[in-house]
Amino acid sequence: MPVDDLNDRVVITHGNNTATILKHGATVISWVNNGEEQLWLSQGARLDGSRPVRGGIPLVFPVFGKQKDEHHPTAKLPQHGFARDAEWELLGQTTEDPVGAEFGLAGGRSDWPYKFSLILSVTLANDKLAMAIDVKNEDEQEFDFQWLFHTYLRVPDITDVLVTNLAGQHCDDRVVNAGYTEKAPAVAITGECDRMYVGVEDRTVQVLDKGRVLFSLARKNLPDVVVWNPWDKKAEAMADFAPKQGFHEMICVEPGHAATMVVLPPGGTWSAAQEIAVGGEISLQGGIF
Incomplete structure (x- = not known):
């Protein structure tokens, strides 16, 4: 079956490629393309629904990080909100080639x-994994929110990795607690990295390894890109991060609407998407030299 419902998870199959989505959080925990795993999943990740998954592609909604405004409706929510820690429902298969499935989460909450x-929606094709989200306001009053695909990509060695096509963008660097315009034509990861690139132009962000394209990330209605790697000390401090040296084999490149809030009126719908492609040609950003 192209879409198999296996109790706590769903497996989507397209040829020899598979994507596994845990119903807890609707988290993609595996993407095998041509026999190779493309996502990083912590060996210490809890897959029993007891906490959000460390690795794969968790979903961040309705707040990115922890809300700093104590009067905001999201102030009482845990870090990154509740979508990644809620039980989603498989709504069914939507397409055959590429193979797609939809998942739903709805209701009201006490918090x-x-x-x-x-x-x-999660769609699998040869060398591509696409995810799209529709947020609908079912309430009688407007609300505001943030969204982010917290994507953990698997890489051979982080010290050889470059993230490209971010030059000229405003960067909120949370490690050095400073904002600046990115000057580097390619971002190298040499230590703890926690950067949000704000209002990134409509260009494909790429992850390179020694001049070879590992991934190309296309975005729709997701203006911000977070680049994150915990490095050694942060990895050591996270109980569910394993092995502790696993930071060498991962890089988070996370498209989102996270620098500002989306305001959604009653009855309104907001849509966004990301598409991750494996391999391909290097896309050179113009005007950086």
Whole structure:
């Protein structure tokens, strides 16, 4: 079957390629393309629904990080909100080639005072994994929110990795607690990295390894890109991060709407998407030299 419902998870198959989505959080925990795993999943990740998954592609909604405004409706929510820690429902298969499936989360919550519905689509094709989200306001009053695909990509060695096509963008660097315009034509990871690139132009962000394209990330309606690697000390401090040296084999490149809030009126719908492609040609950013 192209879409198999296996109790706590769903497996999508397209030829020899598979994507596995845990119903807890609707988290993609595996993407095998041509026999090779493309996502990093911590060996210490909890897959039993007891906590959000460390690795794969967790979903961040309705707040990125921890809300700093104590009066905001998301202030009482845990870091990164509740979507990644909720039980989603498989709504069914939507397409055959590429193979697609939809997942839903809806209702009201005691810790967030609005009625809402989320529809996530996951689509698998040769060398590509696409994810799209529809957020609908089912309430009688407007609400605001943030969204982010917290994508953990598997890499051979982080010290050889470059993230490209971010030059000229404003960067909020949370390690040095400073904002600046990115000057580097390619971002190298040489230590703890926690950067949000704000309002990134409509260009494909690429992850390179020694001049070879590992991944190309295309975005729709997701203006911000977070680049994250915990490095050694942060990895050591996270109980569910394993092995502790696993930071050498991962890089998070996370498209989102996270620098500002999306305001959604009653009955309104907001849509966004990311597409990850394996391999391909290097896309050179113009005007950086």
